[in-house]
Structure formats: C-alpha cells, structure tokens
Amino acid sequence: MAAITAALVKELRDATGAGMMDCKKALVECDGDMTKAVDYLRENGLAKAAKKAGRIASEGLVKLAFNADGTSAAAVEVNAETDFVAKNEEFVQFVDDCAKLALAAADENMEKFMTMPLNAEGTVQEVLTAKIAKIGENMNVRRIGKGNTAGCKYVGYIHGGGKIGVIIGLKSEATAEQLQVVGKDVAMQAASMRPLYVDEAGVDAEYLAHEKEVLVAQAQNESPNKPKEIIEKMITGRLKKQLQEVCLVDQKFVKNGDMSVKEYVDSVAKEIGKDITVVEMIRFEVGEGLEKKEENFAEEVAKQMAK
Numbered sequence: 001m002a003a004i005t006a007a008l009v010k011e012l013r014d015a016t017g018a019g020m021m022d023c024k025k026a027l028v029e030c031d032g033d034m035t036k037a038v039d040y041l042r043e044n045g046l047a048k049a050a051k052k053a054g055r056i057a058s059e060g061l062v063k064l065a066f067n068a069d070g071t072s073a074a075a076v077e078v079n080a081e082t083d084f085v086a087k088n089e090e091f092v093q094f095v096d097d098c099a100k101l102a103l104a105a106a107d108e109n110m111e112k113f114m115t116m117p118l119n120a121e122g123t124v125q126e127v128l129t130a131k132i133a134k135i136g137e138n139m140n141v142r143r144i145g146k147g148n149t150a151g152c153k154y155v156g157y158i159h160g161g162g163k164i165g166v167i168i169g170l171k172s173e174a175t176a177e178q179l180q181v182v183g184k185d186v187a188m189q190a191a192s193m194r195p196l197y198v199d200e201a202g203v204d205a206e207y208l209a210h211e212k213e214v215l216v217a218q219a220q221n222e223s224p225n226k227p228k229e230i231i232e233k234m235i236t237g238r239l240k241k242q243l244q245e246v247c248l249v250d251q252k253f254v255k256n257g258d259m260s261v262k263e264y265v266d267s268v269a270k271e272i273g274k275d276i277t278v279v280e281m282i283r284f285e286v287g288e289g290l291e292k293k294e295e296n297f298a299e300e301v302a303k304q305m306a307k
Contacts, residue, residue, distance in 0.1 A: 016047035043217040058287030062165030063099035064156040070176025073154035074102035075145040102144040145282035155183025159191045169280025182268040195248035
C-alpha cells in the first residue's frame with residue numbers, strides 16, 4: 001500500500017472538496033490509489049464529480065495560431081521546469097514559433113512535428129535541444145492540437161498569460177470576423193468551466209460507463225431499500241445533470257446564468273442571420289495531468305541565480 005501522506009490527503013481534498021478525514025479514510029480504503037479514492041468519495045456522497053482536471057503542476061506556456069480567414073487553427077503546449085523560464089523572452093518566442101509551425105503540420109503526430117524544420121535553424125527537436133543547452137533547464141514540446149474542418153471558423157482565447165489556451169470551432173457561413181465575439185465568449189467559457197466534451201454526442205463511451213457505475217453505487221448507498229426501478233430513475237436524472245456540467249454547449253453560460261451556452265450561441269446566430277453550431281474544442285492547460293516536484297519559491301530563485 002502506498003504511504004498515505006499529508007500531501008496526498010491534501011491533493012485529494014483539493015480535487016474533490018471532501019473533508020480531510022474523509023479523504024484520509026478514502027485513501028486508506030483504496031490503498032493510496034488516487035483515482036479509486038475519488039470514486040470512493042463520490043460513491044459515498046462525499047465529493048462532487050471529478051472532472052479529470054488532473055494534477056496541474058508543470059510550468060510552461062500554451063500558444064495559439066490562426067490562418068488569415070480563421071479556417072485553420074493550431075495550439076501548442078511547451079513545458080519548462082520553472083516559471084522563470086516560462087517567462088523568458090527566448091522561450092516565449094520559441095513557443096510562438098512552434099504554434100505557427102503547427103498550422104502547417106499535416107496532423108497532430110508529435111514525432112512528425114518534432115522533425116519539421118523551424119526557422120531554418122534545424123528541426124524542432126534540434127532547436128529545442130539547443131535551447132535546453134543554452135537556458136540550462138529541461139524543456140519539452142508536449143502536444144499540439146489542430147482544427148481545420150471544412151465549413152468551420154476558429155476563434156481562440158488565452159488565459160493567464162498562456163496558462164490556458166482554448167480554440168473553438170464554429171460551423172457557420174458567417175465570417176471569422178462576425179464570429180469573433182461569440183467565439184471568444186465560448187472559448188472563455190471552456191477556459192473557466194473545464195468542459196470535457198462539446199456535446200452529448202461526443203461523450204466517450206468509457207467515461208459514460210464509468211459515471212453510471214459510480215452513480216449506481218452512490219444511489220444504492222443512499223437508498224439501499226429503494227426498488228430497482230426507482231434507482232434507475234435516480235441514476236438517469238443524475239447522469240443528465242452530470243452531462244450538463246461536462247458538455248460545453250449544455251453548461252450554464254457564465255456571462256448569463258439564465259441561458260445555456262447553446263442558447264447564447266443561437267441568440268447570436270439569430271442576430272446575424274446565419275446558423276452557428278459549436279462543433280470543436282481544443283483546450284490545453286499547462287501541466288495538465290503532470291506531477292511537479294514540490295519546490296519553494298526561495299529555492300527556485302536561488303537555482304536561477306546560480307545558472
């Protein structure tokens with residue numbers, strides 16, 4: 001069994017909002033397995049649904065790039081060890097160059113991308129290796145995302161100076177300029193509310209099956225004597241509510257809680273006289289799912305001064 005440390009308990013508490021003792025008990029019951037502990041808390045009604053935000057830890061930047069008419073877009077995440085390097089002008093320029101290059105990439109294959117020539121300085125990998133040697137800190141081009149679906153216009157939003165980057169694909173006959181405001185509003189929604197999917201049609205079958213299992217266990221724990229058909233109705237209602245939280249177009253619009261994102265988009269479509277449908281979402285958050293070595297600010301400063 002993994003050691004149940006205070007840091008592990010805090011991490012589970014931050015991820016679920018459950019009480020400290022409940023988190024400790026969940027970790028003990030699940031042999032220190034964080035994923036199982038989240039499910040344990042949910043099944044026992046002690047935590048909200050986990051949105052799989054992962055452990056946001058590693059430093060770096062997300063950058064976006066778009067072609068002239070907004071019919072193609074790309075996002076890139078490049079990681080570094082410290083926030084000092086993430087703000088370094090040379091590092092920022094490198095990430096920006098990578099985003100622009102990603103526009104020209106045929107797909108999202110990272111192996112191919114790393115072999116593409118960058119600014120006549122060599123391949124992306126060669127330039128990255130040179131930056132690592134010069135700056136003295138490990139860096140990694142983690143992922144790229146591309147949007148180029150026929151009939152789509154792409155609009156983006158960068159939050160927190162590059163900590164979160166979102167690209168939204170809107171299927172419409174409207175121009176990219178006409179879609180700038182609505183596209184940015186939807187992208188800001190995705191940045192703040194962390195949806196997992198655009199709509200119910202895109203929900204992953206494995207995710208759906210897992211959520212049903214958790215909700216069944218939750219309902220049975222709450223009402224062990226209720227008939228099976230009543231349990232089924234409870235599960236159906238809760239699953240519908242859960243999907244409204246994780247599907248972008250069904251979420252309550254952050255700028256107007258009286259309507260959903262879809263209703264807001266439809267209202268804009270009516271105003272401009274052209275249909276608009278949200279069909280794509282690329283959302284990168286720096287360090288998503290990566291674990292960072294704990295390090296205090298003073299140590300980080302001392303490390304940078306020593307280089």
